[in-house]
Amino acid sequence: MVGAHCVNHNKYSIGVCYEGGYDARGQHADTRTPAQKSALRQLLADLHRRYPRAVIVGHHDLNHRKACPCIANVAREYADLQPE
Numbered sequence: 190m191v192g193a194h195c196v197n198h199n200k201y202s203i204g205v206c207y208e209g210g211y212d213a214r215g216q217h218a219d220t221r222t223p224a225q226k227s228a229l230r231q232l233l234a235d236l237h238r239r240y241p242r243a244v245i246v247g248h249h250d251l252n253h254r255k256a257c258p259c260i261a262n263v264a265r266e267y268a269d270l271q272p273e
């Protein structure tokens with residue numbers, strides 16, 4: 190089923206989200222807990238096995254008006270799970 194997570198990219202992508210992304214002052218921040226980081230990595234590793242040609246990017250990388258996922262550098266953090 191086509192999702193509705195990223196304008197112009199929904200037809201060929203899988204949206205992955207985590208709860209958070211705002212600090213106590215309401216500013217964008219990487220607020221992932223260790224458990225969220227672990228779960229996210231496990232999910233992305235599973236998706237990488239199933240879709241080895243899929244590139245992992247942040248919402249911000251496709252729409253610069255978005256701040257999410259508030260991870261400093263998605264491509265670098267998951268470099269080991271990117272296509273070869």
Ligand SMILES: [Zn+2]
Binds near residue numbers: 249255258
């Ligand atoms: Zn987003």
